[in-house]
Every structure is written in C-alpha cells, then in structure tokens.
Amino acid sequence: MKITEVKTYLMHAGRPDGSWQKRNWLFVKIVTDEGLYGVGEASGWPRVVQTAIQDLTPLLIGEDPFHIEKLWQKLYLAMMGHGMTGIVGSGALTGIDMALWDLKGKALNTPVWNLLGGKIRDHIWAYPHAHNAERALELVERGFTALKIGGVKGVVGKVEAIRRAVGLDIDLMVDAHGPPWLTTRDAIRLGKALEDYDLLFYEDPVAPEHVESLARVAASVELPIAAGERHAAIYGVRELIEREIIDVVQPDTGRAGGLLQMKKIAALAEAHAITVAPHSGSLGPVAAYACLHLLASLPNTLIMEHLEDDVPQRYEVVTPLPVIEAGHILVPDAPGLGVDLVEEAIAKYPSRGNVSPPDPNEEPVYILARTGRARWIQE
Numbered sequence: 001m002k003i004t005e006v007k008t009y010l011m012h013a014g015r016p017d018g019s020w021q022k023r024n025w026l027f028v029k030i031v032t033d034e035g036l037y038g039v040g041e042a043s044g045w046p047r048v049v050q051t052a053i054q055d056l057t058p059l060l061i062g063e064d065p066f067h068i069e070k071l072w073q074k075l076y077l078a079m080m081g082h083g084m085t086g087i088v089g090s091g092a093l094t095g096i097d098m099a100l101w102d103l104k105g106k107a108l109n110t111p112v113w114n115l116l117g118g119k120i121r122d123h124i125w126a127y128p129h130a131h132n133a134e135r136a137l138e139l140v141e142r143g144f145t146a147l148k149i150g151g152v153k154g155v156v157g158k159v160e161a162i163r164r165a166v167g168l169d170i171d172l173m174v175d176a177h178g179p180p181w182l183t184t185r186d187a188i189r190l191g192k193a194l195e196d197y198d199l200l201f202y203e204d205p206v207a208p209e210h211v212e213s214l215a216r217v218a219a220s221v222e223l224p225i226a227a228g229e230r231h232a233a234i235y236g237v238r239e240l241i242e243r244e245i246i247d248v249v250q251p252d253t254g255r256a257g258g259l260l261q262m263k264k265i266a267a268l269a270e271a272h273a274i275t276v277a278p279h280s281g282s283l284g285p286v287a288a289y290a291c292l293h294l295l296a297s298l299p300n301t302l303i304m305e306h307l308e309d310d311v312p313q314r315y316e317v318v319t320p321l322p323v324i325e326a327g328h329i330l331v332p333d334a335p336g337l338g339v340d341l342v343e344e345a346i347a348k349y350p351s352r353g354n355v356s357p358p359d360p361n362e363e364p365v366y367i368l369a370r371t372g373r374a375r376w377i378q379e
C-alpha cells in the first residue's frame with residue numbers, strides 16, 4: 001500500500017455567542033492507492049500547521065503508511081532547517097501520525113488501541129469545565145464526577161462555592177492557564193489557598209517556559225501539580241518528568257507530536273509515578289477519539305479533558321459521536337480510530353482568523369499581577 005494524497009480541512013470552530021472566534025480545527029486525511037484512507041487532527045496554530053503539512057506532503061507520497069515511526073523520523077529531520085522543535089512542526093506531525101494510525105487500524109481491521117498494546121479499560125473518566133456552583137451541579141446531575149475550574153481571579157471563591165455545592169465525592173481541579181504575569185510567589189500563595197480543597201491537581205500555576213519557577217511551586221504547595229499542554233514531543237516534557245516536578249503530565253493530543261510520542265511520554269511518566277491527563281480543551285472531535293484509544297492502552301491514565309456543550313460544529317463534522325455514560329466516555333471498538341469526517345458539514349464553516357487580539361484596555365503580560373493584587377488574591 002502506498003500513500004497517494006494528503007488532504008487538509010481547516011474550519012472555523014468559534015461559538016455562536018461570539019466567544020472563541022479565533023478557534024479553528026484542522027483535520028487531515030491520508031489516502032492510499034488501495035482507496036483506504038485515515039483521518040487525523042492537528043492543533044498548535046491550525047492555519048500555519050496546515051501549511052506545514054502541505055510542505056511535508058511530498059515526503060509522504062509513495063511511502064508505505066504502515067511504518068509510522070520511520071515516517072515520523074523522516075518528517076522530523078526534514079524540519080531541521082525550521083528549527084525542528086516547536087508546536088507548529090509538532091502539530092503537523094500529530095495530524096499525520098494520527099491519520100496513519102487510523103489508516104493502519106482500518107487496514108488491519110482492528111481498533112487503534114489494539115495496536116497500542118491492547119485495552120486496559122472500556123471507558124475513560126472525563127471531566128468538563130464549571131465556573132460556578134449552578135453549572136457544577138448541572139454537570140454532576142449529568143453524571144460527571146470531576147470538574148475543572150479555570151483562571152486565577154476569584155478562583156478560590158469559585159472552588160469554595162463549587163465544593164460546598166457538590167461535596168467531597170466530586171473531584172475538582174484548578175487550571176491557572178500558565179499566566180505569564182503571575183509571579184512564582186503568587187502562584188504558591190494561590191496554591192496554598194487551594195490546598196484545603198484537596199484538588200485532583202493544580203494545573204499550569206506558572207507559564208510553561210519557567211521550569212525552575214514551576215519546581216518552586218511544586219516544592220511549596222501540597223497539591224498534585226499538572227503541566228505539559230504547551231510542550232512539543234517527548235523532549236518538551238522530559239525535564240518536568242525526570243526531575244519529578246509534576247505529578248500529572250498533560251500532552252495535548254492535537255499537537256504533542258502524535259500517538260507514538262504520547263505513548264513514549266506516558267512511558268517516561270510511568271517510570272516516575274506520574275499520571276497522564278491529556279489536554280483536550282481546544283481540540284476538535286477527531287483528536288478526542290485518538291485520545292480515547294491512547295488512554296485505553298495506558299497503565300497510568302488519570303483522566304481526560306472533555307468539552308461538554310461545545311460549539312454545534314463539534315456534533316456535525318464527524319460521525320459517529322462519542323458515547324458518554326456516567327461521566328465516562330466509551331472507548332470505540334470500530335477499526336482505526338472509529339471516527340470519520342463529514343466533509344459537507346466541514347465545508348459549511350470556512351476558517352476565520354487565527355489569533356486572538358489582546359484586550360486594548362489591558363497592557364500585555366506582566367502588569368496584571370501588579371494592580372489590585374490584594375483583591376484578586378484574596379477573592
């Protein structure tokens with residue numbers, strides 16, 4: 001079997017209410033001379049990643065799609081002139097790797113989890129996001145048993161209200177989103193204020209560039225620390241894992257480098273008693289499927305991020321939709337990833353924009369933590 005064509009599909013994935021207007025999804029389809037194809041998804045600046053995939057396509061044409069590691073290494077080396085590391089190249093490799101796994105599974109008539117070592121579990125524990133007690137109760141009512149609260153301002157108050165509403169049986173997480181303006185000491189202060197709520201994890205308390213800063217937070221705060229969503233490939237999270245700075249590693253299924261890279265990251269984490277909770281917040285529906293196959297196969301799976309009540313596009317552009325029962329997503333048993341693109345639906349949402357302009361009323365980066373500090377830290 002030989003690869004004959006690599007197609008990409010870039011689409012707008014903003015919300016009808018006007019939020020997330022710069023969100024795009026990028027899907028990949030790798031076609032072979034036998035008519036069989038595989039689908040994948042890539043994030044990490046989707047419009048730029050699309051160009052990267054188009055640039056890499058000539059290196060894939062005529063190749064045997066079964067040799068995924070060989071092709072990954074070939075493409076990785078081809079990026080040397082562009083610096084190799086980085087989220088764009090890693091996103092491109094992710095979309096291609098994912099489509100190759102789907103293709104291989106279909107060709108062998110077996111689900112991707114079977115090719116990743118087999119299945120440990122039939123369903124994956126998942127968590128949606130809640131920002132107030134009312135929403136938290138609604139999600140618990142639907143069966144979810146874990147919830148994440150985002151942001152820094154007023155987050156302790158939100159956690160307190162949600163904990164009071166849902167009780168101790170629901171796991172809570174806080175994601176500070178790695179703000180570049182949060183000082184290390186304030187990230188520690190915030191973490192200490194959250195200790196009483198026994199979170200499942202405290203995520204990205206500082207910006208991902210600052211490894212020593214994260215190490216200081218981890219040494220000072222008695223909560224499991226999670227990070228890794230903005231790093232590329234196994235090399236990006238190596239130090240966090242080897243130094244055991246984090247307790248939970250969060251490779252992004254759309255841009256970490258692909259399922260093979262994520263399997264390696266998970267293995268490295270396993271050797272350090274670190275669990276895996278992939279980032280999926282900005283992802284589309286194909287990468288979410290890939291994540292299910294990976295997590296089904298890992299011994300150190302913790303939980304999967306899940307967008308409940310996402311944009312209407314999510315429920316139109318793929319088939320079938322994942323099945324969620326009692327806060328868990330069922331692991332698909334169909335060959336490959338078990339998901340396909342609905343091209344007519346994708347075509348209804350042409351890509352629009354790719355970056356979010358900063359708020360014109362706010363000075364960028366460092367200023368935020370230096371104004372009204374007492375109020376945002378005490379709330």
Ligand SMILES: [Mg+2]
Pocket residue numbers: 175177203204229279
């Ligand atoms: Mg995050």
